[in-house]
Amino acid sequence: MQRWSVDLKSTAWMTSGVLQPVADALVAGALVGVPTETVYGLAADATNGIACAGIYAAKGRPSFNPLISHVESLEAARRHGIFDARALSLANAFWPGPLTLVVLRQEGSPIADLVTAGLETLALRVPDAPVMRWLAEASGRPLAAPSANLSGKISPTTADDVIGDLADKVAHVIDAGPCPIGLESTIVSLAGPRPTLLRPGGLPRAAIEAVLGEKLVVAEADDAAPMAPGMMTSHYAPGARVRLDARDVQPGEALLAFGSVPPENAGHAVEVFNLSVAGNLAEAAANLFKGLRVLDRSGAATIAVQPVPEKDLGEAINDRLRRAAAPRS
Numbered sequence: 001m002q003r004w005s006v007d008l009k010s011t012a013w014m015t016s017g018v019l020q021p022v023a024d025a026l027v028a029g030a031l032v033g034v035p036t037e038t039v040y041g042l043a044a045d046a047t048n049g050i051a052c053a054g055i056y057a058a059k060g061r062p063s064f065n066p067l068i069s070h071v072e073s074l075e076a077a078r079r080h081g082i083f084d085a086r087a088l089s090l091a092n093a094f095w096p097g098p099l100t101l102v103v104l105r106q107e108g109s110p111i112a113d114l115v116t117a118g119l120e121t122l123a124l125r126v127p128d129a130p131v132m133r134w135l136a137e138a139s140g141r142p143l144a145a146p147s148a149n150l151s152g153k154i155s156p157t158t159a160d161d162v163i164g165d166l167a168d169k170v171a172h173v174i175d176a177g178p179c180p181i182g183l184e185s186t187i188v189s190l191a192g193p194r195p196t197l198l199r200p201g202g203l204p205r206a207a208i209e210a211v212l213g214e215k216l217v218v219a220e221a222d223d224a225a226p227m228a229p230g231m232m233t234s235h236y237a238p239g240a241r242v243r244l245d246a247r248d249v250q251p252g253e254a255l256l257a258f259g260s261v262p263p264e265n266a267g268h269a270v271e272v273f274n275l276s277v278a279g280n281l282a283e284a285a286a287n288l289f290k291g292l293r294v295l296d297r298s299g300a301a302t303i304a305v306q307p308v309p310e311k312d313l314g315e316a317i318n319d320r321l322r323r324a325a326a327p328r329s
Helices: 012-016 020-027 049-059 085-094 130-139 159-166 205-212 281-296 313-325
Strands: 002-005 032-034 041-045 068-070 099-104 121-125 172-175 186-189 196-199 241-243 254-257 272-274 302-305
Touching: 020 032, 020 041, 020 130, 020 172, 032 130, 032 159, 041 049, 041 130, 068 130, 085 099, 085 205, 159 172, 186 205, 241 313, 254 281, 272 281, 281 302, 281 313
Parallel strands: 002 172, 032 172, 068 121, 099 186, 241 302, 254 272, 254 302
Antiparallel strands: 032 041, 099 121, 186 196
């Protein structure tokens, strides 16, 4: 495995072609850990079924769970998916950014059937992530890229997280520092008559509804045949048990705190990680997976989670926490 460091405050890495060997490796079928604004992705050539099978094998991911394909532009996305007026309005409003659109597949798209899990739809995103967009353009391929972690476990927000889970499975890891959003993309399906929220994420639901001019239908979890990533009941889980809406801390528990007012008996916690002392939901989202990883390493059998408001990015934070707390298969 080779680790590359990229300074996103500069464009020198783009013009120098320093990452061209990584793009070439993707074309050759390798797996690469890539930073995005949401979480780090485990990228492979989405048109190469064997390479994408490597994603499922590396993560231990069920093959019926579809993958998101990342492209460099809306123009590139339209070569693979059918964009109606609703999809175009959302793409123009929020791309590049933390929004994945599920649309009907264009006839002739070379994206591998394994990526779609046999569905007639594609999950497409133009990320606000210069490295991922550059790799897609330089390789000339859409890049399938779920989170770069073991399936069902805590998502990675740093290169070290990727290496900790998948060092022996990837050819390259590109380090661009911590992910600024820290939650996966919001996924909206436009394949049916009503726009449907498949997964809350880094783009709040209200912003999407404002552009569409209608409310989103909210899909239920689906463990048998998910339409998109992140829809399985148990996901994003640490090794420790997760206890939600904790108003107190039991002896021996770790505490995932939120806000400036600690819960009752907070002194019992073996370790504390505060998502945001100021109660800022964007800060809490960026810190969520880091906090779960830190507390999981404390050795506590249970992580007590202080309540987080169910509004704006709080919807996505609570979605991840509920899945982390769900019974594990």
